[in-house]
Amino acid sequence: xxxxxxxxxxxxxxxxxxxxxxxxxxxxxxxxxxxxxxxxxxxxxxxxxxxxxxxxxxxxxxxxxxxxxxxxxxxxxxxxxxxxxxxxxxxxxxxxxxxxxxxxxxxxxxxxxxx
Amino acid sequence: xxxxxxxxxxxxxxxxxxxxxxxxxxxxxxxxxxxxxxxxxxxxxxxxxxxxxxxxxxxxxxxxxxxxxxxxxxxxxxxxxxxxxxxxxxxxxxxxxxxxxxxxxxxxxxx
Numbered sequence: 001x002x003x004x005x006x007x008x009x010x011x012x013x014x015x016x017x018x019x020x021x022x023x024x025x026x027x028x029x030x031x032x033x034x035x036x037x038x039x040x041x042x043x044x045x046x047x048x049x050x051x052x053x054x055x056x057x058x059x060x061x062x063x064x065x066x067x068x069x070x071x072x073x074x075x076x077x078x079x080x081x082x083x084x085x086x087x088x089x090x091x092x093x094x095x096x097x098x099x100x101x102x103x104x105x106x107x108x109x110x111x112x113x114x115x
Numbered sequence: 116x117x118x119x120x121x122x123x124x125x126x127x128x129x130x131x132x133x134x135x136x137x138x139x140x141x142x143x144x145x146x147x148x149x150x151x152x153x154x155x156x157x158x159x160x161x162x163x164x165x166x167x168x169x170x171x172x173x174x175x176x177x178x179x180x181x182x183x184x185x186x187x188x189x190x191x192x193x194x195x196x197x198x199x200x201x202x203x204x205x206x207x208x209x210x211x212x213x214x215x216x217x218x219x220x221x222x223x224x225x226x
Contacts, residue, residue, distance in 0.1 A: 006157070041221070042218065042219075043203060043216045043217060043218045043219050044158070044203070091155070093157055095158070104148070104160060105160065106150075106157040106158040106159070106160075107157050108156060108157040109155070109156060109157045111155065
């Protein structure tokens with residue numbers, strides 16, 4: 001089945017630094033990938049839709065200059081949290097879809113802690 | 116915005132019992148999916164039911180969809196301790212919009 005690899009699984013960074021999270025579709029091509037943020041014991045909140053070869057579409061309230069998304073190829077999308085602050089600490093998850101009947105395949109998530 | 120709403124938000128049962136979770140949504144959909152998430156992990160797709168389907172089975176899972184009531188239910192039969200997780204429903208719009216997730220049901224299956 002479709003596999004989405006997300007890296008890193010955990011990252012701790014200092015305030016003011018930037019962190020890049022990668023999401024790769026391993027055995028299929030994904031023209032569209034999605035980035036979510038999840039707070040503890042809460043549901044996923046869609047942040048943005050990553051489109052291969054074009055600009056990402058951000059959800060209302062998500063700062064595009066804060067969360068930079070690049071979808072440079074059909075198998076890789078990256079989310080960069082720029083000038084991270086403690087309030088950016090969260091669980092970030094990406095997803096992509098191979099075939100409709102398979103549903104969306106999610107990465108294993110990245111736990112970001114900003115100290 | 117979130118439109119899937121799972122009910123209950125938390126459910127605790129004994130091993131062997133059945134667990135039923137419900138999901139309601141607001142707009143027209145193309146399909147509805149159920150996902151499972153173990154603590155601190157990514158989501159695992161469980162089952163997809165299309166808007167023209169009323170019931171679907173997969174192993175110990177049974178999903179129903181009532182488009183007139185804009186609701187779906189997930190039944191896990193003969194639950195096991197390993198079923199302990201959060202379960203989310205997600206809806207896909209008729210125009211291929213992104214999936215939106217409800218807050219989830221935290222299921223605890225006690226041995």
